[in-house]
Amino acid sequence: MLLCRRTLAKSSWKSSARSLGLRHYGVPPVVGASDPRLDKTVQVTASKGVNITHDPLLSKGTAFSLAERERLAIRGLVPPRCQEMDKQLLRVKRNLDDCRTPLAKFVFLSALQDRNETLFYRLLINHLEELAGIIYTPTVGLACLRSHSIYRRSRGMYFSTQDRGAMSAMVYNWPHDEVDVIVVTDGSRVLGLGDLGANGMQIPIGKLSLYVAAGGIRPRAVLPVVLDVGTNNESLLNDPLYLGMDHPRIEGEAYYSFVDEWITAVKSRWPNALIQFEDFKYPHAYNLLNKYRNKVTCFNDDIQSTSSITLAGILAGLKARGRKQEDLHQERIICVGAGSAGVGVCEGIIDCMVAQGRVRSRDEAYSQIWMMDQHGLLGNPALSAEDATQQTVTRKGERTQLDERQQCYVKADLPDRLTLEEVVERVKPTAILGLTGIRGVFSEKAIRTMAKYEEKPIVFPLSNPDTHAECTAEEAFAWTDGRAIFASGSPFADVTLPNGKIGRTNQCNNSYSFPGLGLGITVSRANEVTPTMFLETARVIADMASPAQLKEGTLFPGVANLRDVALAVGTRVCEVAYEEGVATAKLKEGEMLSEVVKNSMFQPEYVPLVHHSHY
Ligand SMILES: NC(=O)C1=CN([C@@H]2O[C@H](COP(=O)(O)OP(=O)(O)OC[C@H]3O[C@@H](n4cnc5c(N)ncnc54)[C@H](O)[C@@H]3O)[C@@H](O)[C@H]2O)C=CC1
Numbered sequence: 138m139l140l141c142r143r144t145l146a147k148s149s150w151k152s153s154a155r156s157l158g159l160r161h162y163g164v165p166p167v168v169g170a171s172d173p174r175l176d177k178t179v180q181v182t183a184s185k186g187v188n189i190t191h192d193p194l195l196s197k198g199t200a201f202s203l204a205e206r207e208r209l210a211i212r213g214l215v216p217p218r219c220q221e222m223d224k225q226l227l228r229v230k231r232n233l234d235d236c237r238t239p240l241a242k243f244v245f246l247s248a249l250q251d252r253n254e255t256l257f258y259r260l261l262i263n264h265l266e267e268l269a270g271i272i273y274t275p276t277v278g279l280a281c282l283r284s285h286s287i288y289r290r291s292r293g294m295y296f297s298t299q300d301r302g303a304m305s306a307m308v309y310n311w312p313h314d315e316v317d318v319i320v321v322t323d324g325s326r327v328l329g330l331g332d333l334g335a336n337g338m339q340i341p342i343g344k345l346s347l348y349v350a351a352g353g354i355r356p357r358a359v360l361p362v363v364l365d366v367g368t369n370n371e372s373l374l375n376d377p378l379y380l381g382m383d384h385p386r387i388e389g390e391a392y393y394s395f396v397d398e399w400i401t402a403v404k405s406r407w408p409n410a411l412i413q414f415e416d417f418k419y420p421h422a423y424n425l426l427n428k429y430r431n432k433v434t435c436f437n438d439d440i441q442s443t444s445s446i447t448l449a450g451i452l453a454g455l456k457a458r459g460r461k462q463e464d465l466h467q468e469r470i471i472c473v474g475a476g477s478a479g480v481g482v483c484e485g486i487i488d489c490m491v492a493q494g495r496v497r498s499r500d501e502a503y504s505q506i507w508m509m510d511q512h513g514l515l516g517n518p519a520l521s522a523e524d525a526t527q528q529t530v531t532r533k534g535e536r537t538q539l540d541e542r543q544q545c546y547v548k549a550d551l552p553d554r555l556t557l558e559e560v561v562e563r564v565k566p567t568a569i570l571g572l573t574g575i576r577g578v579f580s581e582k583a584i585r586t587m588a589k590y591e592e593k594p595i596v597f598p599l600s601n602p603d604t605h606a607e608c609t610a611e612e613a614f615a616w617t618d619g620r621a622i623f624a625s626g627s628p629f630a631d632v633t634l635p636n637g638k639i640g641r642t643n644q645c646n647n648s649y650s651f652p653g654l655g656l657g658i659t660v661s662r663a664n665e666v667t668p669t670m671f672l673e674t675a676r677v678i679a680d681m682a683s684p685a686q687l688k689e690g691t692l693f694p695g696v697a698n699l700r701d702v703a704l705a706v707g708t709r710v711c712e713v714a715y716e717e718g719v720a721t722a723k724l725k726e727g728e729m730l731s732e733v734v735k736n737s738m739f740q741p742e743y744v745p746l747v748h749h750s751h752y
């Protein structure tokens with residue numbers, strides 16, 4: 138089934154719609170209810186019969202009217218009673234609640250998405266807080282681990298090492314001409330779960346579901362992609378059910394030329410699509426971003442949109458302490474994890490300090506951040522040998538050469554490889570960020586020491602899923618006598634403190650930033666994703682919590698409000714695109730950007746379907 142606008146003569150679709158008594162406005166109807174040019178009244182399709190009932194983008198399940206059943210040749214193909222969406226929602230929610238485990242819910246929701254996307258998105262939007270934890274972190278992590286066992290049906294596109302030389306033809310196998318957002322992974326660092334190869338597909342699918350539900354991108358305009366360049370995960374390679382290529386990862390020139398072929402193919406078919414790089418391991422993540430950021434409209438979610446939300450969390454945390462956002466340069470921040478997310482987040486913080494004009498130089502900003510990896514602090518090796526405390530700690534393994542991004546954080550005045558406890562004792566940090574993928578990296582001693590010096594320490598264990606968080610919410614509040622300003626990558630429940638008060642938890646996840654970024658970039662048709670967009674995203678989100686919420690430790694609106702967050706972010710990103718001259722969409726005179734963005738957002742509603750054989 139292909140819906141194709143090109144072949145439908147204007148007069149024929151008008152008369153077709155008119156003969157059915159349907160309204161139209163003076164443009165050919167475009168399929169996709171969120172299209173701002175569409176009056177949301179009709180949807181024209183060349184499909185008929187089971188090609189409609191089996192198409193998740195067209196199917197309404199039981200909700201086809203009798204007239205529709207007649208004109209679309211689906212009489213008798215669905216149960217006789219016409220049941221509207223409210224009843225369908227009741228049914229699917231009941232069935233969902235009957236699922237015993239989060240993974241069973243995940244499988245149920247995937248199946249719903251595969252048969253009726255309108256209903257799926259309505260359900261998701263209505264229960265965003267509850268269901269984000271299923272289609273996204275933490276359950277999506279489990280789904281990735283088990284993806285080859287729970288596989289039912291394909292979604293998205295796979296480009297593998299056996300497709301070398303064929304990619305520019307393969308992109309035409311995708312049935313939709315209009316693609317606005319592509320999320321692509323090579324599955325090399327899936328959340329904190331490591332290399333999961335082709336199983337990583339669940340991540341782009343989950344991200345794009347949030348792009349639609351929160352960011353209002355049209356379901357038919359999103360494309361999840363896996364670049365299957367092999368896997369080094371032995372247990373997957375040895376598993377007879379694994380669905381990816383059965384060889385180790387290709388590296389070096391072979392890897393980069395593979396990605397290059399894919400980018401070229403994608404840009405030839407969808408030149409305006411935004412490409413979001415997702416869960417690529419370090420340093421590939423940075424290398425690809427740097428290679429393509431000025432050539433195609435793209436960004437790296439883990440590096441850049443994580444930096445927006447984490448910066449927003451710190452800025453809101455400052456306000457929660459009664460300080461000003463401009464006091465950021467006075468924070469002493471330990472970042473545990475020196476990979477894509479760690480380095481990306483710290484660059485965002487530094488960009489903000491510089492933009493606020495409160496530091497004399499970028500170097501001064503770097504001096505406020507202490508970065509660590511699994512070997513300890515990025516410090517001065519010359520001082521390590523002389524340092525007495527070094528005698529007490531066994532330091533294992535050789536650190537590979539730090540690259541120029543990480544070098545910026547090396548502290549010349551502190552011994553290399555100090556432990557977290559040692560760094561905390563010496564630095565007296567006000568904030569600690571965890572981006573390691575390793576459960577328990579924030580030790581009790583480190584957090585208790587931190588809380589001795591800072592009344593309201595910012596404690597952000599940001600790794601996903603929850604089983605890989607650097608500490609839990611209970612631990613953070615217990616070790617700080619309930620004083621922590623807490624945010625985690627995956628959701629944790631609020632904690633009841635011994636004094637009966639509530640320790641508020643926040644989810645600090647790039648799901649707060651990427652849907653709005655994508656919305657703003659798509660609406661403005663920005664041909665470049667600029668650093669200002671990420672900084673402004675942080676500013677917008679940091680200002681969303683009310684003073685009362687901040688006082689009790691709530692930094693962001695809840696996940697239930699992700700759509701409002703995306704609208705606010707999307708509007709600002711769109712403005713930035715015009716301000717910085719990277720927008721290519723023409724605005725009509727007098728059009729309010731906020732209205733254009735709002736009106737462009739997809740709403741999951743059934744619209745009457747019209748068949749036209751030449752469409
Ligand atoms: N909350 C959010 O929105 C986001 C969270 N993340 C999470 O951040 C984590 C890391 O992601 P990436 O930076 O992309 O991975 P990465 O593999 O590029 O970096 C991981 C870093 O952690 C360091 N590390 C490993 N073990 C350590 C230990 N025991 N102590 C200190 N450092 C250690 C490594 O040396 C490396 O520098 C993942 O778990 C991911 O889920 C990533 C992006 C967004």
Ligand SMILES: CC(=O)C(=O)O
Nearest residue numbers: 328416439601646647
């Ligand atoms: C949230 C996310 O992008 C990650 O954990 O990788």
Ligand SMILES: [Mg+2]
Nearest residue numbers: 415416438439
């Ligand atoms: Mg990610």
